[in-house]
Amino acid sequence: MTEAADETLPPARATRGHRKALLQSEQSKGFALISPTFAYALVLLVAPIIVVVAHSFWTQDYLTIDRTFTLENYRIALTEPIYRDLLMRSLVISLLVSFFTVILAYPIAFYISFHGGRHKGIWLFLITVPFWTSYLLRVMSWKVILGYNGVLNSGLMGLGIIDEPSTALLYNTTAVVITLTHAWAAFAVLPIFVSLEKIDRTLIEAAIDLGDGPVRRFLRVVLPLSLPGVIAALLIVMIPTVGDYVTPKLVGGKDGVMIANAIQAQFGKASNWPLGAALSVTTMAVVTTMAGGIVLLLRWSTRLMR
Amino acid sequence: MNRLLSRWLPVYAFLYIVFLYLPVIFLPIFSVNTSAVPQFPLSGLTTKWYKELPNTPALLDAAWNSLIVGVAAAILSTILGICAARAITRYRFRGRTAINGLIMAPLVLPEIIVAISLLIVLIQLGFSLSLFTVVLGHILICIPYSMTVLTSGFEGFDRSLEEASADLGESAFGTFRRVTLPMVAPAIISSLLVSFTISLDEFILAFFLAGTDATLPLYIWGQLRFAAKLPGVLALGTLLLVGSFLLVTIAEVIRRRAARRTQNEGGAIV
Numbered sequence A: 001m002t003e004a005a006d007e008t009l010p011p012a013r014a015t016r017g018h019r020k021a022l023l024q025s026e027q028s029k030g031f032a033l034i035s036p037t038f039a040y041a042l043v044l045l046v047a048p049i050i051v052v053v054a055h056s057f058w059t060q061d062y063l064t065i066d067r068t069f070t071l072e073n074y075r076i077a078l079t080e081p082i083y084r085d086l087l088m089r090s091l092v093i094s095l096l097v098s099f100f101t102v103i104l105a106y107p108i109a110f111y112i113s114f115h116g117g118r119h120k121g122i123w124l125f126l127i128t129v130p131f132w133t134s135y136l137l138r139v140m141s142w143k144v145i146l147g148y149n150g151v152l153n154s155g156l157m158g159l160g161i162i163d164e165p166s167t168a169l170l171y172n173t174t175a176v177v178i179t180l181t182h183a184w185a186a187f188a189v190l191p192i193f194v195s196l197e198k199i200d201r202t203l204i205e206a207a208i209d210l211g212d213g214p215v216r217r218f219l220r221v222v223l224p225l226s227l228p229g230v231i232a233a234l235l236i237v238m239i240p241t242v243g244d245y246v247t248p249k250l251v252g253g254k255d256g257v258m259i260a261n262a263i264q265a266q267f268g269k270a271s272n273w274p275l276g277a278a279l280s281v282t283t284m285a286v287v288t289t290m291a292g293g294i295v296l297l298l299r300w301s302t303r304l305m306r
Numbered sequence B: 001m002n003r004l005l006s007r008w009l010p011v012y013a014f015l016y017i018v019f020l021y022l023p024v025i026f027l028p029i030f031s032v033n034t035s036a037v038p039q040f041p042l043s044g045l046t047t048k049w050y051k052e053l054p055n056t057p058a059l060l061d062a063a064w065n066s067l068i069v070g071v072a073a074a075i076l077s078t079i080l081g082i083c084a085a086r087a088i089t090r091y092r093f094r095g096r097t098a099i100n101g102l103i104m105a106p107l108v109l110p111e112i113i114v115a116i117s118l119l120i121v122l123i124q125l126g127f128s129l130s131l132f133t134v135v136l137g138h139i140l141i142c143i144p145y146s147m148t149v150l151t152s153g154f155e156g157f158d159r160s161l162e163e164a165s166a167d168l169g170e171s172a173f174g175t176f177r178r179v180t181l182p183m184v185a186p187a188i189i190s191s192l193l194v195s196f197t198i199s200l201d202e203f204i205l206a207f208f209l210a211g212t213d214a215t216l217p218l219y220i221w222g223q224l225r226f227a228a229k230l231p232g233v234l235a236l237g238t239l240l241l242v243g244s245f246l247l248v249t250i251a252e253v254i255r256r257r258a259a260r261r262t263q264n265e266g267g268a269i270v
Helices: A016-056 A072-079 A081-115 A117-132 A135-146 A151-158 A173-183 A185-197 A201-209 A214-242 A246-252 A259-267 A273-305 B002-031 B048-055 B057-090 B096-107 B111-124 B131-155 B159-167 B172-201 B204-209 B216-223 B227-261
Strands: A059-061 A064-066
Touching (some): A016 A273, A016 B057, A016 B096, A059 A273, A072 A273, A081 A117, A081 A173, A081 A185, A081 A214, A081 A259, A081 A273, A081 B002, A117 B002, A135 A173, A135 B172, A135 B216, A173 A185, A173 A246, A173 B002, A185 A214, A185 B002, A201 A214, A246 A259, A259 A273, A259 B111, A273 B111, B002 B227, B048 B227, B057 B096, B057 B216, B096 B131, B111 B204, B131 B172, B131 B204, B131 B227, B159 B172, B172 B227, B204 B216, B216 B227
């Protein structure tokens, strides 16, 4: 970690051969230093995912895995109504959640970046703190809020707005969307904030000088330039939420069950690993395609706006 | 329009913060409420739910397990994070971006996918599920957070200070101990605290990889089935919330102080 002297020659003095040797030593030193972490990720992330993909083409007979190639699991995953419905619902939920988190996060990221002044750090800290607390506990508190005897119901009854507790709040898709939107808020604010911070403020001044009003300025300068942040936020929220397990289980009820609950069942009660693997691979493939499509659509539509 | 914005944006920002904090605040409120059902109006102040906590052996076991797993995951992920963050900030090498992307990938993958793939592989390799397998999983998802903290800490690192120390006759080890370490120590401590917090609160990987030993989130999950146990869970949850909050705040304060000292503001997780 401490050898620091060898590549600090001024570039003018370095001959070509010298530079090549230096580059090589940079290459090997850098690679050597990162290799333990890289190896860890290869062994415990890449290899397992390859194994999952392999399993999705196999079948299971009680406890033994039959390694003959088959597409049967994918047929089940894509055509069985129950899995198709769960997958569709998961996609819709993750789409809604990422849409709402980004829409809600944009103004706050904008506010912090453009009007935060000296307190930017404090604002960002305030926004990230709840995210550091246990995800399970945050879902649990939504259950407390939305439940039959929950905060919202007892509060509304106390105010005389409703006469009896509403059952419409908990155990449905809406509850899942609300909970997930809350849980992923910080993940959307940060990337949008970063991309807004990168915008050269003189560009906005130029737009003012050239006579653009606030709306046009925003649509033609700020929004297109912050698009990378918006896209990052969408992806960072959409892909993990599609596979969420805790929220649908705790607040989703029957109507809010998502694909992760079905995947879990294949590794628990149902004990059909290959089907669980195929469901996972299908989910990832579909959500990646959907995310890619949305990215293209967004790029295209902001180009039109300009 | 501009006026409208500058008037309403702060209001919106305030409401947004309320939306973020409100749900979390109900846990502590109902954890000191005498009624076993979390509803308004509150029925009275009590600390009985907290007093019951130390008398629950299963809970103490879970807390101990969480502590072991958290410490192990924090130390190992920080060591791996140090290697990677140092390599990324100090050297340019082929495949740097791709490797970095791979190491950060668990951050954007659905956790259940990471969990089941680890489960399949570990079982087939003949591991029996235990706290050890949980640690393996937690390291994987802690590394991206460690990396973020450490990279931002190492970026402000002025290499000429190390060179100056070497030129002034300090040995390699002396330079490391007296120059390098003090400069990177805040980032390392931050990374330890942050990864410990992540591990302490992590549920899905523990759920799939834990076997029979429960961590705190697993214990809470088990208790959620019983409505009568809810106040105890709320009390425990409150303690966890406070713990996580303190750890993260300390990590942030340490990181910020160091950043101010090396004149490198911003760029970390917050």
